[in-house]
Amino acid sequence: MKLIQQTIEFFIHNRHEVLSLTLQHLFLVAAGTGAACIAGIPIGVLLTRRPALSKPVLAIANILQTVPSLALFGFLIPILGKHGIGALPAIIALFLYSLLPIIRNTLAGINGVDPGVREAARGMGMTGWQMLTMVELPLSSSMILAGVRVATVISVGTATIAAAIGAGGLGIFIFRGLRMNDSVSILAGAIPAALMALAVDFGLGLIEKRLVTSRPAAPTKSKLVARIALAAAAVVFVAAFFFMHRTPSDRVVVGSKDFTEQVILGELLAQVIETRTGIPVERKFELSTDILHQAMLSGQVDVYPEYTGTAFTAILKHQPISGARDVYDVVKQEYESKFGIEWLEPFGFDSTFAILIRKGDAVRLNLTTISQAARYTPKWRAAFGPDFTKRQDGYRGLARMYGLRFIAPPNEMDLALTYRALAAGQVDLIAGNSTDGMIDKLDLFQLQDDRHYFPPYDAAPIVRKAVLDRHPEIATAINTLAGKLTDQEMRRLNYAVDGEHRQPADVARDFLSSLP
Amino acid sequence: MQQLDAPEHNYAGPEDTRASCIVFRDVGLIVQGGRAIVDQLSFDIKKGETLVLLGRSGSGKTTTLKLINRLIDLTSGSIVVDGKSTADWDQIRLRRHIGYVIQETGLFPHFTIERNVGLIPGLEGWPREKVTSRVRELLALVGLEPDDFMSRYPAQLSGGQRQRVGVARALAADPPIILMDEPFGALDPITRAELQREFARLANQLNKTIVFVTHDVREALILATRIGLFKDGRLVELATPRDFRQSPEPEAQAFLDSLEEPVR
Numbered sequence: 001m002k003l004i005q006q007t008i009e010f011f012i013h014n015r016h017e018v019l020s021l022t023l024q025h026l027f028l029v030a031a032g033t034g035a036a037c038i039a040g041i042p043i044g045v046l047l048t049r050r051p052a053l054s055k056p057v058l059a060i061a062n063i064l065q066t067v068p069s070l071a072l073f074g075f076l077i078p079i080l081g082k083h084g085i086g087a088l089p090a091i092i093a094l095f096l097y098s099l100l101p102i103i104r105n106t107l108a109g110i111n112g113v114d115p116g117v118r119e120a121a122r123g124m125g126m127t128g129w130q131m132l133t134m135v136e137l138p139l140s141s142s143m144i145l146a147g148v149r150v151a152t153v154i155s156v157g158t159a160t161i162a163a164a165i166g167a168g169g170l171g172i173f174i175f176r177g178l179r180m181n182d183s184v185s186i187l188a189g190a191i192p193a194a195l196m197a198l199a200v201d202f203g204l205g206l207i208e209k210r211l212v213t214s215r216p217a218a219p220t221k222s223k224l225v226a227r228i229a230l231a232a233a234a235v236v237f238v239a240a241f242f243f244m245h246r247t248p249s250d251r252v253v254v255g256s257k258d259f260t261e262q263v264i265l266g267e268l269l270a271q272v273i274e275t276r277t278g279i280p281v282e283r284k285f286e287l288s289t290d291i292l293h294q295a296m297l298s299g300q301v302d303v304y305p306e307y308t309g310t311a312f313t314a315i316l317k318h319q320p321i322s323g324a325r326d327v328y329d330v331v332k333q334e335y336e337s338k339f340g341i342e343w344l345e346p347f348g349f350d351s352t353f354a355i356l357i358r359k360g361d362a363v364r365l366n367l368t369t370i371s372q373a374a375r376y377t378p379k380w381r382a383a384f385g386p387d388f389t390k391r392q393d394g395y396r397g398l399a400r401m402y403g404l405r406f407i408a409p410p411n412e413m414d415l416a417l418t419y420r421a422l423a424a425g426q427v428d429l430i431a432g433n434s435t436d437g438m439i440d441k442l443d444l445f446q447l448q449d450d451r452h453y454f455p456p457y458d459a460a461p462i463v464r465k466a467v468l469d470r471h472p473e474i475a476t477a478i479n480t481l482a483g484k485l486t487d488q489e490m491r492r493l494n495y496a497v498d499g500e501h502r503q504p505a506d507v508a509r510d511f512l513s514s515l516p
Numbered sequence: 517m518q519q520l521d522a523p524e525h526n527y528a529g530p531e532d533t534r535a536s537c538i539v540f541r542d543v544g545l546i547v548q549g550g551r552a553i554v555d556q557l558s559f560d561i562k563k564g565e566t567l568v569l570l571g572r573s574g575s576g577k578t579t580t581l582k583l584i585n586r587l588i589d590l591t592s593g594s595i596v597v598d599g600k601s602t603a604d605w606d607q608i609r610l611r612r613h614i615g616y617v618i619q620e621t622g623l624f625p626h627f628t629i630e631r632n633v634g635l636i637p638g639l640e641g642w643p644r645e646k647v648t649s650r651v652r653e654l655l656a657l658v659g660l661e662p663d664d665f666m667s668r669y670p671a672q673l674s675g676g677q678r679q680r681v682g683v684a685r686a687l688a689a690d691p692p693i694i695l696m697d698e699p700f701g702a703l704d705p706i707t708r709a710e711l712q713r714e715f716a717r718l719a720n721q722l723n724k725t726i727v728f729v730t731h732d733v734r735e736a737l738i739l740a741t742r743i744g745l746f747k748d749g750r751l752v753e754l755a756t757p758r759d760f761r762q763s764p765e766p767e768a769q770a771f772l773d774s775l776e777e778p779v780r
Contacts, residue, residue, distance in 0.1 A: 114622070114625075116618060116619075116620050116622040117622050117623075117624060117625070118622075119587065119618060119622060120616065120618055120622025120623070120624075121622070121624075122587060122611070123585055123587055123611060123616035123618070123622075123695070124611060124612070124616055124635070124636055124685075124686075125607075125608050125609070125610070125611030125612035125614075125636065125639075126608075126639070127608055130639065134624075134635075135624060138626050139624075139625065139626060
């Protein structure tokens with residue numbers, strides 16, 4: 001009951017964000033599925049004329065549909081380059097997913113037209129085009145519409161994942177909720193998405209039914225319904241489009257990665273720029289490291305908080321080394337010469353990987369270091385986020401240095417979920433983040449990296465030089481944050497969001513006003 | 517053109533001087549694998565006659581019909597329609613020159629009766645009032661009250677009524693030739709007899725060249741000016757109904773025997 005109440009409150013308090021994300025979501029779905037209709041129906045028609053093509057074409061569409069959506073986004077980023085994040089790749093992915101049901105139903109619908117009717121049409125001397133537009137398409141319209149309906153409902157669901165590549169939509173709430181261990185936020189994304197899917201299903205189903213039953217009934221009425229639906233869809237589409245694109249021309253784009261600390265840092269940067277320079281800021285938060293880096297290179301993002309260790313190993317592909325100052329100097333110099341990106345003064349905290357276990361286990365087994373824990377890990381299960389699993393300075397090196405083994409190969413899952421899994425006892429060891437607010441909230445314990453495996457992860461804002469040349473005042477504004485955030489301070493801010501479910505923007509604002 | 521009182525009395529024999537409307541010359545259709553669906557067809561169809569193509573299932577009669585409006589393309593020989601080889605006709609023009617009626621009619625289920633009948637005149641660019649008055653005229657001709665039927669959909673009609681609409685539709689743009697592929701095949705015997713009677717009347721009245729496919733020898737004897745009998749893709753007999761009854765051809769005898777089989 002409490003959850004329902006909280007969710008309702010959330011909707012009331014955040015109605016503008018809910019509305020804007022819902023419209024974004026609708027826009028993505030309408031654009032993706034709309035494009036799939038425009039391409040898919042003619043393709044379906046073509047396949048009825050060239051039956052030999054139908055097998056390979058359907059096979060390709062089938063394969064496209066089995067590609068997991070995140071993987072598809074991953075493929076699209078390098079292909080699209082400059083437009084690799086945001087609405088475009090999301091729309092392309094939704095387009096590709098929608099193709100199969102639309103092509104298949106167009107094909108089936110037209111092939112299902114009574115052969116007698118078809119023969120009569122040909123025998124009467126209708127041209128191919130007349131036969132298609134006057135006979136075949138009208139008679140298969142309800143079947144085609146059923147395909148569009150399936151495609152649209154799938155798209156509403158898939159579009160939630162588009163938040164991962166900065167396309168916005170209701171997925172923002174869901175990802176945020178997963179990260180913050182906040183069921184209300186998950187529901188705030190899932191409920192409107194589910195309602196949207198139901199509404200689309202119901203609405204298109206209604207039109208479909210009209211088409212089927214229209215023959216003996218008055219045809220004008222069904223046409224009217226179809227027209228109203230079309231008009232409504234067009235209005236929503238146009239509204240959503242304008243909603244998304246009413247951004248001022250000269251602005252700074254602040255990015256962030258997809259976890260709480262980064263969103264808070266992103267908010268801090270955004271607010272500092274807004275209040276101290278007056279330049280409008282666009283936020284493109286909750287992206288992955290690779291995507292952010294691509295976006296910086298292509299000029300889609302101007303500023304974001306990065307960690308020295310991440311830049312050193314994941315971006316510059318160096319072997320991990322220790323020594324905080326060294327690493328900062330190296331990445332600063334190389335970013336400037338290679339990418340035209342400037343590292344500003346560090347925030348003041350080191351956000352390194354933290355090997356976490358439950359506090360209960362630490363006390364019971366008297367563990368403080370990773371070396372000590374290595375004796376027990378063969379009886380434990382582990383889970384890691386995708387970053388830690390694949391990175392140079394991630395799991396493989398760690399296991400080698402400490403001789404870690406587990407019952408089974410570690411599970412790869414969403415980072416936020418590993419915290420939940422550890423607290424719930426489903427796994428016994430995870431790799432979290434040393435500044436993570438959840439460490440205290442979930443009563444977890446950070447094992448000491450006694451062999452100094454992890455390189456330093458000093459957090460610092462990085463900015464495109466082109467932007468600094470245009471607006472040097474940005475550097476001055478951002479550098480007011482230099483050294484202001486200790487490890488402890490950062491953990492407190494993270495907990496305010498993750499533990500107390502406060503909005504990152506509010507937490508950032510409070511922190512800024514507490515600064516002298 | 518002269519009135520046709522009774523089809524049997526009207527045909528003047530091979531020496532008939534009326535123009536041939538459709539001419540088959542050594543027509544064949546060989547499908548992949550070398551099998552001949554029809555072979556060595558040479559015969560003339562006279563203007564204004566009703567030629568009934570009779571035969572068992574798979575004898576090639578329907579194929580022969582579809583060769584005329586090029587729903588199927590022949591592989592050898594030639595068919596001349598109104599002085600021009602079908603290969604030289606524009607396909608669409610050829611088909612609109614020829615009315616076409618099939619079993620179960622092939623009416624468009626999403627069109628009203630009015631739109632179904634008026635479709636080809638409309639595509640031919642007739643003014644709307646002319647199309648409407650033509651539809652009314654034709655529905656009256658086939659025995660359907662226009663005001664009652666124009667706005668209905670095919671699903672709201674009985675099988676016999678639909679077949680009447682199918683005939684009206686084939687006549688709509690006033691084509692000189694009508695092809696009919698077992699048009700009454702799916703009807704109950706009573707409706708069928710009724711439509712056959714009316715069709716005989718219509719054929720007299722309209723003076724169209726009609727090619728009519730059936731496997732029902734009774735129907736052939738009632739409607740035909742001449743009967744063309746098909747067996748295994750070949751024309752084995754071409755005769756007036758009167759001569760057909762005397763034909764020595766075994767296949768003709770087989771059909772006639774079936775007519776006289778006692779019911780009890």
